[in-house]
Amino acid sequence: MSEKPSTNGALVKVEGVDKIFHRGSEDIHVLTGLNLQVPSGEFLALMGPSGSGKSTLLNLIGGLDHPTNGTVTVGGEQVNQLSDNAMAAWRARHIGFVFQLYNLMPVLTAERNVELPLLLTHLSHADRKKHVEAALAAVGLSHRLKHYPRTLSGGEQQRVGIARAIVTDPTLLLCDEPTGDLDRKAGDEILDLLQTLNRDHGKTIIMVTHDPHASARASRTVYLNKGQLSNEPMK
Numbered sequence: 001m002s003e004k005p006s007t008n009g010a011l012v013k014v015e016g017v018d019k020i021f022h023r024g025s026e027d028i029h030v031l032t033g034l035n036l037q038v039p040s041g042e043f044l045a046l047m048g049p050s051g052s053g054k055s056t057l058l059n060l061i062g063g064l065d066h067p068t069n070g071t072v073t074v075g076g077e078q079v080n081q082l083s084d085n086a087m088a089a090w091r092a093r094h095i096g097f098v099f100q101l102y103n104l105m106p107v108l109t110a111e112r113n114v115e116l117p118l119l120l121t122h123l124s125h126a127d128r129k130k131h132v133e134a135a136l137a138a139v140g141l142s143h144r145l146k147h148y149p150r151t152l153s154g155g156e157q158q159r160v161g162i163a164r165a166i167v168t169d170p171t172l173l174l175c176d177e178p179t180g181d182l183d184r185k186a187g188d189e190i191l192d193l194l195q196t197l198n199r200d201h202g203k204t205i206i207m208v209t210h211d212p213h214a215s216a217r218a219s220r221t222v223y224l225n226k227g228q229l230s231n232e233p234m235k
């Protein structure tokens with residue numbers, strides 16, 4: 001069963017969400033009547049087998065896609081009702097994405113990659129520079145800001161990706177398999193960093209992972225299978 005909606009406050013509320021994809025004449029029901037609440041300041045791990053809809057749910061929360069039915073509310077804003085332009089502006093203000101494969105621009109230095117989200121704001125060049133330096137300092141890469149992605153290790157590239165995600169001081173961090181392309185040592189360093197952002201900086205984090213070692217770092221884990229959420233792994 002999915003979690004029951006309640007009346008208490010939550011940063012993220014997913015209520016009665018269905019997501020259906022169409023493949024030719026076939027309807028593929030990825031999420032069915034799904035409910036989830038995430039309090040502000042929580043570090044939530046979302047686990048489940050491949051194809052269970054984890055990334056789909058993350059995309060709905062981050063405003064990259066719309067549910068077929070139901071509502072997605074983040075910070076009091078019902079995001080699935082926003083127009084495409086309003087949605088893009090909302091994402092820029094409130095959501096930081098961290099991807100498995102980093103998604104860095106190879107022709108840009110670390111600092112320029114981190115600066116990209118700020119180009120959508122009205123900040124001056126001097127203010128953007130301060131924000132970028134602070135974000136790279138927060139992930140321990142002040143000494144690498146002039147380096148290109150090809151000169152960085154996988155773990156360092158992911159740190160740049162996290163710095164890019166936090167540079168706008170977003171309401172919510174959405175991490176899709178952030179350690180999936182890293183060895184255990186580098187992965188542990190990224191998990192340490194996410195825990196620090198959650199514990200010391202109050203960042204609310206939702207992390208999709210298939211790795212129990214990673215989910216153990218979260219304050220709560222929920223499991224998604226066949227379009228439904230549970231607090232226990234499904235058999």
